[in-house]
Amino acid sequence: MAIATVNPATGQLVKSFEPISDSQIEEKIQRAVQTFPKFRSLSFAERAGMMKKAGDILESEKNELAVLMTTEMGKTLRSAVDEAAKCAWACRYYAEHAERMLADEVIATTASRSFVRYQPLGVILVVMPWNYPFWQVFRFIAPGLMGGNVGLLKHASNVPQCALKIEDVLRRAGFPEGAFQTLLIGSAKVDRLLDDPRIAAATLTGSEDAGIQVGMGAAKRVKKVVLELGGSDPFIVMPSANLTDAVATAVKARTANNGQSCIAAKRFIVAEKVADQFEREFVAAMQSLRLGDPFDASTDVGPLATADAVTSLHADVQKSVQAGARVLTGGKPADRPGNFYLPTVLTDVPKNSPAYCEEFFGPVASLFRVKNIDDAIRIANDTRFGLGASAWTNDAHEQERFTNELDAGMVFINQMVASDPRVPFGGVKRSGYGRELSVYGIREFMNIKTVWVK
Numbered sequence: 001m002a003i004a005t006v007n008p009a010t011g012q013l014v015k016s017f018e019p020i021s022d023s024q025i026e027e028k029i030q031r032a033v034q035t036f037p038k039f040r041s042l043s044f045a046e047r048a049g050m051m052k053k054a055g056d057i058l059e060s061e062k063n064e065l066a067v068l069m070t071t072e073m074g075k076t077l078r079s080a081v082d083e084a085a086k087c088a089w090a091c092r093y094y095a096e097h098a099e100r101m102l103a104d105e106v107i108a109t110t111a112s113r114s115f116v117r118y119q120p121l122g123v124i125l126v127v128m129p130w131n132y133p134f135w136q137v138f139r140f141i142a143p144g145l146m147g148g149n150v151g152l153l154k155h156a157s158n159v160p161q162c163a164l165k166i167e168d169v170l171r172r173a174g175f176p177e178g179a180f181q182t183l184l185i186g187s188a189k190v191d192r193l194l195d196d197p198r199i200a201a202a203t204l205t206g207s208e209d210a211g212i213q214v215g216m217g218a219a220k221r222v223k224k225v226v227l228e229l230g231g232s233d234p235f236i237v238m239p240s241a242n243l244t245d246a247v248a249t250a251v252k253a254r255t256a257n258n259g260q261s262c263i264a265a266k267r268f269i270v271a272e273k274v275a276d277q278f279e280r281e282f283v284a285a286m287q288s289l290r291l292g293d294p295f296d297a298s299t300d301v302g303p304l305a306t307a308d309a310v311t312s313l314h315a316d317v318q319k320s321v322q323a324g325a326r327v328l329t330g331g332k333p334a335d336r337p338g339n340f341y342l343p344t345v346l347t348d349v350p351k352n353s354p355a356y357c358e359e360f361f362g363p364v365a366s367l368f369r370v371k372n373i374d375d376a377i378r379i380a381n382d383t384r385f386g387l388g389a390s391a392w393t394n395d396a397h398e399q400e401r402f403t404n405e406l407d408a409g410m411v412f413i414n415q416m417v418a419s420d421p422r423v424p425f426g427g428v429k430r431s432g433y434g435r436e437l438s439v440y441g442i443r444e445f446m447n448i449k450t451v452w453v454k
Helices: 022-041 044-060 062-073 077-101 135-146 160-172 187-195 208-220 243-259 272-288 307-323 373-381 396-405 438-443
Strands: 004-006 013-016 113-120 123-127 150-154 180-182 199-205 224-228 233-237 265-271 326-329 344-347 364-370 388-392 410-413 446-453
Touching: 004 160, 022 113, 022 123, 022 150, 022 180, 022 187, 044 062, 044 077, 044 135, 044 160, 062 077, 062 160, 077 135, 077 438, 123 135, 123 187, 135 150, 135 160, 135 199, 135 438, 150 160, 150 187, 160 180, 187 199, 187 208, 199 208, 208 224, 233 243, 233 373, 243 265, 243 272, 243 364, 243 388, 265 272, 265 373, 272 326, 272 344, 272 364, 307 326, 307 344, 307 364, 364 373, 373 396, 388 396, 396 410, 438 446
Parallel strands: 123 150, 123 199, 150 180, 199 224, 233 265, 233 388, 265 364, 344 364, 388 410
Antiparallel strands: 004 013, 113 446, 326 344
């Protein structure tokens, strides 16, 4: 893929970039290596001052940053503003809490003193996707840099201006030049970077295939890696749920970020007792969404990020229909310029279809009817993914069963799945391993060192 900004709403090329040369890559790695010893030796208070400043810049410039995000990947402008503000929150959260999270932990043993000390690993390769072009990156930056690590960013090739702007924000916040640098390179260069002994570890958010490649590459070099991959998140609705809230949230959970989110609800599993009402109201709400210019405040759903994304999504919808699924609304690209796909609801989804087992990255929902909670849990877990799950019930026993029995890294009851700096983020099965955010995220790229003093 060319490194370029192509407006998803129009298909027009905005700006293209030449990949940096091998010698420029070497310069950036050397700069990171040279920066790390000095940066790790700074006090938490010194790093926190820079991180708070980064948060201030993100907050004060959120409207300008939002324009850049919307131009490059098509999210609605208001959601892009919210994304910039969320990045500011993460910066402030870790500036305030990192020192406590990484304080020495005393362990009771027979030693005179025994404790755990957390120390940074070094240069971390950060491979990130386009769908949340700022937030995904700051999920590493805020904990990673507060822990004393430094980063090299290989961002998605369709959001190069966001990648460069993130580096600019950090420099203006006072971080040394080598603390976080953007590499404008293609995916083919990632394995070579993993092979470099100066790079200590890697983190990737992206597709299942990308995660497999980076995971294998890191394993060959015995390097730590955190993988946050795809999801086919269930959204379960039981008879005791508040159906009005469940429907409204279901629409938001499927179409947020134009349906391009790993934690978007994708499979809607509804108890038969309330299935007719849920289907009727859910389909009507999806039909009422306004598709259009993401810069228009009245737009609910903007374009997909690329033309290829529309082609791939529609091919999977067609395969599902050919296998027996029924289209209740939508089911095709919008008849207009740009990468638009109609909000879609499928039902009677057969097990051998993409709508049953694949991650649909766009505003397409699969609807299932179940007799009871056992069926709901069975279908929810019948996927190779295990990122998030949302279950709607006011029955305490059902809440406990969903909490215990859903195969997911995150279970949200009576709320859609969301990321939050205060709680760990990540999945199981083919959704990856490791955690971002919270105390667990900041410790992923630390040497958890045992110290025993006799």
